[in-house]
Amino acid sequence: MSGTIVKKAVGVETIGMTMRFGAFTALDDVSIKVPAGSFHALLGENGAGKSTLVKCMMGFYRPTAGDMLVDAREVAIASPKDASALGLGMVYQHFTLVPSLTGAENLVISREKVPGVIDWRKERAALAQFMQRMPFKLPLDVKVAELAAGEKQKLEIVKQLYLGRSFLVLDEPTSVLTPGEAQEVLGLVRDMTRTGDLTVLMISHKFHEVTAFADDITVLRKGRLTGTGKVSELSHKQMAAMMIGDQPIAALDSRAPVPAGARQVLTVKSLKAPDRTGLKSIDIGELDVKSGEIVGIAGISGNGQKEFLEVLAGQRARNAGDVLVKGSPYGASRSEARTLNVRFIPEEPLRNACAPRMTVAENMAFRTFDLNEAGKPVNWIRMSAIRDYAARLVEQFKVKTASLASPISSLSGGNVQRAVLARELTGEVDLLIVSNPCFGLDFSAVAEIRARIMKARNAGAAVLLMSEDLDELLELSDRIFVMSDGALVYETPIAQASVQTIGEHMAGHH
Amino acid sequence: MDATEIGLWGVPLAILGGAIRVSTPFIFVSLGEAITERSGRINLGLEGTLVFGAMTAYAVAVVTGSPWLGVLAAAGAGLCFGLFHGWICKFRGVNDIAIGIALMLFGSGLAFFFGKPFIQPSAPDLPAIAFGGWSNIPQVQAALNVNVLFLIGAALALFLWWAFRNTRAGLIVRVVGDSSDAARAMGLNPNTVRLLATGVGGALAGIGGAYLSLYYPGSWTERISSGQGLMAVALVIFARWNPLGCFAAALLFGGAGALGPALQSVGVTQGYYLFYAAPYILTLIIMIATSSPSRSLAGAPGELSITK
Numbered sequence: 001m002s003g004t005i006v007k008k009a010v011g012v013e014t015i016g017m018t019m020r021f022g023a024f025t026a027l028d029d030v031s032i033k034v035p036a037g038s039f040h041a042l043l044g045e046n047g048a049g050k051s052t053l054v055k056c057m058m059g060f061y062r063p064t065a066g067d068m069l070v071d072a073r074e075v076a077i078a079s080p081k082d083a084s085a086l087g088l089g090m091v092y093q094h095f096t097l098v099p100s101l102t103g104a105e106n107l108v109i110s111r112e113k114v115p116g117v118i119d120w121r122k123e124r125a126a127l128a129q130f131m132q133r134m135p136f137k138l139p140l141d142v143k144v145a146e147l148a149a150g151e152k153q154k155l156e157i158v159k160q161l162y163l164g165r166s167f168l169v170l171d172e173p174t175s176v177l178t179p180g181e182a183q184e185v186l187g188l189v190r191d192m193t194r195t196g197d198l199t200v201l202m203i204s205h206k207f208h209e210v211t212a213f214a215d216d217i218t219v220l221r222k223g224r225l226t227g228t229g230k231v232s233e234l235s236h237k238q239m240a241a242m243m244i245g246d247q248p249i250a251a252l253d254s255r256a257p258v259p260a261g262a263r264q265v266l267t268v269k270s271l272k273a274p275d276r277t278g279l280k281s282i283d284i285g286e287l288d289v290k291s292g293e294i295v296g297i298a299g300i301s302g303n304g305q306k307e308f309l310e311v312l313a314g315q316r317a318r319n320a321g322d323v324l325v326k327g328s329p330y331g332a333s334r335s336e337a338r339t340l341n342v343r344f345i346p347e348e349p350l351r352n353a354c355a356p357r358m359t360v361a362e363n364m365a366f367r368t369f370d371l372n373e374a375g376k377p378v379n380w381i382r383m384s385a386i387r388d389y390a391a392r393l394v395e396q397f398k399v400k401t402a403s404l405a406s407p408i409s410s411l412s413g414g415n416v417q418r419a420v421l422a423r424e425l426t427g428e429v430d431l432l433i434v435s436n437p438c439f440g441l442d443f444s445a446v447a448e449i450r451a452r453i454m455k456a457r458n459a460g461a462a463v464l465l466m467s468e469d470l471d472e473l474l475e476l477s478d479r480i481f482v483m484s485d486g487a488l489v490y491e492t493p494i495a496q497a498s499v500q501t502i503g504e505h506m507a508g509h510h
Numbered sequence: 511m512d513a514t515e516i517g518l519w520g521v522p523l524a525i526l527g528g529a530i531r532v533s534t535p536f537i538f539v540s541l542g543e544a545i546t547e548r549s550g551r552i553n554l555g556l557e558g559t560l561v562f563g564a565m566t567a568y569a570v571a572v573v574t575g576s577p578w579l580g581v582l583a584a585a586g587a588g589l590c591f592g593l594f595h596g597w598i599c600k601f602r603g604v605n606d607i608a609i610g611i612a613l614m615l616f617g618s619g620l621a622f623f624f625g626k627p628f629i630q631p632s633a634p635d636l637p638a639i640a641f642g643g644w645s646n647i648p649q650v651q652a653a654l655n656v657n658v659l660f661l662i663g664a665a666l667a668l669f670l671w672w673a674f675r676n677t678r679a680g681l682i683v684r685v686v687g688d689s690s691d692a693a694r695a696m697g698l699n700p701n702t703v704r705l706l707a708t709g710v711g712g713a714l715a716g717i718g719g720a721y722l723s724l725y726y727p728g729s730w731t732e733r734i735s736s737g738q739g740l741m742a743v744a745l746v747i748f749a750r751w752n753p754l755g756c757f758a759a760a761l762l763f764g765g766a767g768a769l770g771p772a773l774q775s776v777g778v779t780q781g782y783y784l785f786y787a788a789p790y791i792l793t794l795i796i797m798i799a800t801s802s803p804s805r806s807l808a809g810a811p812g813e814l815s816i817t818k
Binding site for chain 2: 080081092094096097098099100101105108109110114115116117118120
């Protein structure tokens with residue numbers, strides 16, 4: 001059985017890897033060297049060519065030019081099968097486990113050779129023996145759907161090791177984990193590289209992880225290798241410079257102090273609503289957000305933040321409780337949102353805040369298309385007014401689009417988010433509800449979007465910010481709540497906030 | 511002896527007998543559909559496959575004189591229909607539900623076309639085993655006269671339940687049905703697996719049709735199915751894609767279908783027509799009772815288009 005033998009770590013090298021898609025060069029003459037038993041980090045912005053490089057290495061793409069060396073011998077990798085035969089494996093950002101199968105079923109069925117009839121008694125014994133040599137402890141008889149994100153990520157890694165892989169590519173492995181889980185998983189993986197059982201190439205955005213766990217880094221920008229070196233000899237600033245080059249980064253406005261008598265804008269009282277499984281419910285005891293402050297809500301995804309947001313946005317019915325905006329009940333109707341100046345930036349804006357096939361101009365006019373200059377409803381819509389309005393916002397918010405008439409789905413993620421921000425932040429904003437605004441965006445877009453949110457706050461908007469990125473919350477919030485298991489379990493003003501304590505509450509250890 | 515002599519006991523007995531007799535096509539169609547849906551596709555065309563299977567089985571049995579050859583031919587015809595559905599659905603932008611409805615109409619129409627000359631001649635019946643020999647009450651004997659296909663169906667349900675957990679093929683079908691991405695990452699081709707699963711599902715539905723024309727009601731007419739193929743598809747959903755659940759639900763439906771005739775036989779003369787609607791009312795009640803506006807169906811294969 002292939003699964004029971006863990007091969008010793010292998011070293012991998014690419015020489016002059018180049019990948020062209022038509023006239024576009026995604027990867028330009030990139031050579032990296034990952035010695036056996038090392039923990040190597042691959043850094044770069046979105047679209048820098050990291051995943052192209054990795055896909056060339058794993059046989060998903062056929063590079064236009066360039067060679068691969070495994071253990072200093074030249075190899076031809078034409079398909080993922082060839083890669084796995086050489087012991088190269090990849091752990092994806094999204095999970096590739098089958099949710100309705102148990103851990104054991106997932107492991108066994110992913111094997112190259114599976115007997116026609118599976119003798120579970122024998123397999124269980126073999127799995128138990130295999131798991132004894134793993135640093136991870138996992139329940140294998142539970143459906144994967146019922147595992148926590150951290151456990152799933154561990155199971156993904158275990159699966160690769162079970163399949164006998166000894167060189168692993170980890171694609172942003174901690175994006176779904178709590179800080180504690182991330183520490184644990186990466187720590188265990190690093191221990192395996194230290195003992196020479198494994199070589200790791202990790203794609204990451206997070207400098208602190210890279211510094212804590214990696215031995216060496218390689219940085220890509222626009223398909224080119226822009227830097228490489230030992231982690232111990234590089235500062236975060238140097239790494240950032242290699243990643244983004246000399247493009248300007250929007251600076252965050254300094255935080256204006258919250259005025260003492262700031263009025264309460266959003267009040268949520270004993271709100272109860274069913275969650276998406278219908279088995280549990282979310283229960284928000286009391287939450288208020290004042291004018292001119294950002295209240296952040298931290299939590300691992302799946303702890304009720306999404307449901308809470310859906311209630312506030314009117315997408316989910318509530319069983320009990322009150323939502324008040326500036327003292328009047330708020331049911332998220334269009335007229336209420338208009339009179340109370342409530343604006344909303346949901347996560348994945350293309351899916352949740354846009355009509356993807358409608359044009360950029362139409363999408364940007366969703367809030368105002370049926371009003372005239374005086375703010376009164378109109379019966380006939382003037383396309384020219386919509387276009388003028390959109391043209392103004394596109395310039396003001398620097399949305400990069402081929403034309404106002406292109407469908408909004410043709411824009412890049414950062415520009416969709418800019419367009420949505422332009423729509424939501426124009427006019428008077430008293431309450432702004434934001435969820436994961438920077439997910440999947442690159443450095444400069446992230447900085448700009450955070451600066452816009454801070455600007456809205458300083459202009460007097462009350463901001464409720466839900467984010468899975470703790471760094472983002474720490475950077476922007478005035479107060480932070482932690483949501484766990486459908487309830488707000490912890491509150492701290494930013495001055496006293498500690499990652500450690502927040503992480504513990506996120507994991508539900510209190 | 512006649513029905514009045516065992517009195518009202520005749521009703522549960524008739525329901526039991528009806529459950530065994532009427533449920534067989536439901537069992538086969540729903541097991542077939544369970545396999546197809548577990549692989550992530552829905553085939554609504556099984557109604558058409560059922561009717562075409564009934565016609566094929568009857569015609570082959572008339573010509574060859576062997577009912578078993580008829581069953582085999584029906585399975586073969588069903589396999590072709592299933593493979594056709596699976597093949598069309600692999601193309602981009604094709605909707606499995608729409609194709610299913612088209613195949614449902616196509617299958618029925620084709621069966622009527624080829625079946626015209628076979629409405630008159632009579633075909634040999636499938637054999638049944640008399641489990642009621644210990645009793646001298648004719649109602650008991652009639653109720654326990656069990657067709658071989660029913661027993662095969664029961665065994666098949668048990669086998670599929672086991673196979674979904676304990677065989678490579680079973681696990682592969684579940685993997686493909688739950689996550690195409692995971693399947694591709696394992697080097698499986700979801701389209702091939704679904705093609706085969708839809709083919710097997712069609713073959714089983716064909717056998718269900720053979721039972722209709724070769725045993726109960728036992729002749730070929732154009733109204734032979736009256737929507738049983740469609741009901742079996744609904745049945746899979748509230749059996750939660752579990753083969754044993756399909757079997758139990760099929761029995762329940764068979765029993766409910768026998769309620770009307772049973773009441774009629776003990777002399778209830780008023781309103782028994784209403785009881786003919788029992789299976790349909792039961793479908794509605796169970797569907798409403800087991801679903802919820804705020805929660806998605808537990809146990810649904812992740813790739814199924816109706817539950818996505």
